[in-house]
Amino acid sequence: MLSIDINCDIGEGYGAYRIGADEELMGLITSANIACGFHAGDPGIMRASVLSAMKHNVAIGAHPGLPDREGFGRREMAIAPKEAYDMIVYQLGALRAFAESEGGFLSHVKPHGALYNMAAMEDALAEAIAEAVYKVDGSLLLFGLSGSALIRAGEKLGLRTANEVFADRSYESDGSLTPRNIEGAVLASAETAARQAVMMVKEGKVATRQGGVIALKADTICVHGDTPGAAGHVLALRELLKREGISFRAVTASSESV
Template identity: 65%
Template sequence: MKQVDLNCDMGEGFGVYHTGSDSELMKYITSANIACGFHAGDAATIRRTVKLALEHGVAIGAHPGLPDLAGFGRRVIDITPEEAYDMTVYQLGAVQAFTKSEGGTVRHVKPHGALYNMAARSRQLADAIAEAVYRVDPSLLLFGLAGSELILAGKAIGLHTINEVFADRTYESDGSLTPREIAGAVIVDAGRAAAQAVKMIKEGEVQTRQQSGFILKADTVCVHGDTPGALEHVQRLREALEAEGIAVKKAGNGA
């Protein structure tokens, strides 16, 4: 039986500002990527989201991003590999501390937004992020865009890597995600998003924006918590996976 992890970006509010429906989404996912304070999140939000994940038995992951609250971490910033390393260690440490204080364990790391896409293309940035994760805890899982430089860097240093695919995003012919500024880059139709995810898991292929097929591996599927209708998306996705006999389990050993 095929199986897949289902992850969602969470804790992406800040102070009195809240995004998404974390408490509802948490019922359907197996892994939560918790914002660490740079692109979103703050101390209270991290703690609250960690507790919510533990209550639902959801795997906890750190979701480090670029220091860009105003742009939600989705604007490219020219950083050095050393800066990428420091940002990753710093943000991972924040989520680890809150998770430990609540009696839990951080299981994975997944970069956010522009940092994620930059590391997917740049081996230097990917190596820096992978090294940061490895030095903090070599047992951590590293989530990255399927087949990307981040996956290769994680494997090279000895991390257990998890190939990630996206239900609610379109793809380019080189396997990268379509830039958000291009119309249609975010799939808002829940049925279409679910169908794309099922195809990637069962067939190992996605139809690109250029109408070509791109081969990839799907270990975990992401639904963005800030996508319009995110709750419907994750509900439809769970229904579609169950209908196809695909088990939804935590990434890694399936525990």
């Protein structure tokens, strides 16, 4: 039976502010990417997110981003590879400490937002991020855009990698995600997102905004917690995938699918 990991960006609030339906979503996903304090998140939210993931038996991942709370880490910044390396080490260390202090462990790393998209295209940046992950813990799994420079950089170092695809995002013909400032970049329809996910998992293909179809590898599917009605979207996605004979399991899991 085919199985797929469903991951979601979690803990992206700050102080009294909360973004996304984290508690609803945690019971529907298999991997959580927890914000590490740069683009979002704070110590209290990080710890609470770790505890919630452990309660629901969800894999704990670090979600490091650029130091840009106002832009939610979605604005590009001119950073040198060495700066990226230091940012990643710093953020991984923080979340790893929260996980281990509660009796859990860090399983994977997924860069956030603009940092993720930059690392998908820029070899030097991708290599710096992969090296940071490797130096902190070479057993960690590195999530990256399917077929991207980040995946190649991780593989080059011997890291385990997970090719990530997006159920609720539009794709460009070069395999990149459609920029959010372009209309239709985020798929608002739960049914459309679910159909796209099935095509990616079962056929290894996705339709592009330009009207073509490209090949990709799908190890894990991202769903966005800040999309309106996110929990309903994930339920629709799970139901359609189940009907297609696909089960759900974290990429790192060796236990039975759920």
